[in-house]
Amino acid sequence: MNAIPREPWREPPIGLLAELTHRCPLACPYCSNPLELTARERELSTEVWLRVLEEAAALGVLQLHLSGGEPTLRTDLEAIVARARALELYSNLITAGVGVSERRLEALAKAGLDHVQLSVQDVDPEGCDRIGGFKGSLARKVAFARAVRALGLPLTLNAVVHRHNLDRLERFVELALELEADRLEVAHVQYYGWALANRAALMPTRAQLDRSVEIVKAARERYGDRLLIDFVVPDYYATHPKPCASGWGRAVILVAPDGRVLPCHAAPTIPGLDFPSVKDRPLAWIWHESPAFQRFRGFEWMQEPCRSCPRREIDFGGCRCQAMQLLGDPEATDPACSLSPHHARIRALAEAEAASAPPPFRYRRLAEPAAAVPA
Amino acid sequence: MSLAPEDRLVLARGVRVRFDPVRNCHVLLAPERVLFPCPTSVEILGRLAEPRPFAELVAGLAAEFDAPEEEIRADLEGLLADLVAQHVVRVERRGP
Numbered sequence: 001m002n003a004i005p006r007e008p009w010r011e012p013p014i015g016l017l018a019e020l021t022h023r024c025p026l027a028c029p030y031c032s033n034p035l036e037l038t039a040r041e042r043e044l045s046t047e048v049w050l051r052v053l054e055e056a057a058a059l060g061v062l063q064l065h066l067s068g069g070e071p072t073l074r075t076d077l078e079a080i081v082a083r084a085r086a087l088e089l090y091s092n093l094i095t096a097g098v099g100v101s102e103r104r105l106e107a108l109a110k111a112g113l114d115h116v117q118l119s120v121q122d123v124d125p126e127g128c129d130r131i132g133g134f135k136g137s138l139a140r141k142v143a144f145a146r147a148v149r150a151l152g153l154p155l156t157l158n159a160v161v162h163r164h165n166l167d168r169l170e171r172f173v174e175l176a177l178e179l180e181a182d183r184l185e186v187a188h189v190q191y192y193g194w195a196l197a198n199r200a201a202l203m204p205t206r207a208q209l210d211r212s213v214e215i216v217k218a219a220r221e222r223y224g225d226r227l228l229i230d231f232v233v234p235d236y237y238a239t240h241p242k243p244c245a246s247g248w249g250r251a252v253i254l255v256a257p258d259g260r261v262l263p264c265h266a267a268p269t270i271p272g273l274d275f276p277s278v279k280d281r282p283l284a285w286i287w288h289e290s291p292a293f294q295r296f297r298g299f300e301w302m303q304e305p306c307r308s309c310p311r312r313e314i315d316f317g318g319c320r321c322q323a324m325q326l327l328g329d330p331e332a333t334d335p336a337c338s339l340s341p342h343h344a345r346i347r348a349l350a351e352a353e354a355a356s357a358p359p360p361f362r363y364r365r366l367a368e369p370a371a372a373v374p375a
Numbered sequence: 376m377s378l379a380p381e382d383r384l385v386l387a388r389g390v391r392v393r394f395d396p397v398r399n400c401h402v403l404l405a406p407e408r409v410l411f412p413c414p415t416s417v418e419i420l421g422r423l424a425e426p427r428p429f430a431e432l433v434a435g436l437a438a439e440f441d442a443p444e445e446e447i448r449a450d451l452e453g454l455l456a457d458l459v460a461q462h463v464v465r466v467e468r469r470g471p
């Protein structure tokens with residue numbers, strides 16, 4: 001462990017990811033929530049969330065991402081949005097859009113909501129139901145998207161793509177245009193949490209990935225003036241790793257439903273770190289000084305090849321959680337990096353999984369016992 | 376991108392510009408994006424909450440900074456092209 005005492009970190013966070021609840025009507029097998037979900041009884045109260053927003057704004061947070069689970073299951077969402085607006089935080093609702101009435105949406109817009117991000121599991125109705133584990137989901141999502149646009153709110157469609165829906169990527173683009181979305185996020189699955197447990201069921205082939213790159217490129221050329229398209233490629237086929245969460249404790253602060261404060265979703269999978277709760281500590285202390293947030297800041301903790309690599313300022317050595325999950329060492333170079341000695345093995349693993357028949361989904365459900373994950 | 380005098384410019388949906396007392400500068404907030412615009416951009420963006428014809432924007436800035444309209448127009452075209460490419464400003468054109 002790194003025992004070097006450190007100066008408090010000076011840069012403020014840009015975004016607060018507020019995971020209001022782990023409850024969700026859907027059960028996506030790639031959900032980024034942890035395998036051990038937090039039950040409703042352990043969720044933070046309205047009062048605490050409002051205080052967290054105050055503290056976040058004072059700390060320098062500019063954007064508030066209201067997420068979950070399904071954040072609209074919190075009946076206090078309007079109050080939370082209204083407080084965000086009063087604090088001039090830019091509020092972004094990340095929703096599955098299946099159980100939200102027009103009236104509810106209108107109330108949220110009135111409270112000052114800035115943007116809606118709607119997940120679409122598949123553009124094929126059956127596929128959408130199968131992936132999300134919810135009947136009749138696509139029609140509800142489409143109706144929800146139209147209600148968002150009717151209210152004049154900006155809309156992003158979020159398409160998480162994998163081996164089961166990639167062959168319909170062009171239709172995702174068409175749907176985004178048809179619904180007059182402002183943005184489309186095409187995000188290959190990132191293998192953490194439930195997605196890691198379902199990796200073999202989701203991993204695309206290299207050919208599917210290459211085709212998705214082409215489709216996104218063509219769509220940007222053709223519709224770039226109307227639709228902003230963001231694209232996240234899958235780690236296992238990457239050359240360089242992603243700058244995960246823009247670097248550990250550098251830009252994002254996440255508050256989990258029970259109040260634990262994390263640098264990213266998967267951080268609790270790293271053993272030996274004690275993540276403080278907003279119930280016990282001020283957000284500012286947690287961000288600037290807590291040992292868990294300080295742990296992978298700067299470059300001293302790095303091993304070779306990262307330590308002497310010029311790209312360390314760009315990607316910060318990749319993802320700590322992925323290094324932990326795949327190599328058992330959170331200080332190792334992310335094996336998504338082609339310079340990692342383990343890269344070839346990880347890539348071969350992805351190719352082998354993608355070439356085999358997909359196993360059935362292990363759906364994301366509350367109270368499922370945490371089981372071993374594949375390595 | 377060339378702009379006609381009657382082309383109307385407006386902030387793209389979901390874009391907000393505000394002063395951030397923590398960082399002591401203006402910030403531009405958009406869906407999943409935070410940008411730190413230069414003072415000139417802040418001046419321009421502040422005038423585009425409602426759709427405004429390009430000619431009017433030029434005239435307004437020329438009056439404010441006591442500069443020839445030609446000069447302002449030339450500077451503005453490049454900057455606006457950039458803001459449009461970044462989906463921060465939208466152009467509303469009449470006709471095809």
Ligand code: SF4
Pocket residue numbers: 024025026027028030031032033068069070095096119364
């Ligand atoms: S990924 Fe699916 S299951 Fe997880 S929170 Fe989002 S909609 Fe719910």
Ligand code: SF4
Pocket residue numbers: 240241305306307309310311312313315316317318333334337338339340
């Ligand atoms: S060696 Fe480390 S710093 Fe260099 S590109 Fe790979 S992950 Fe990034």
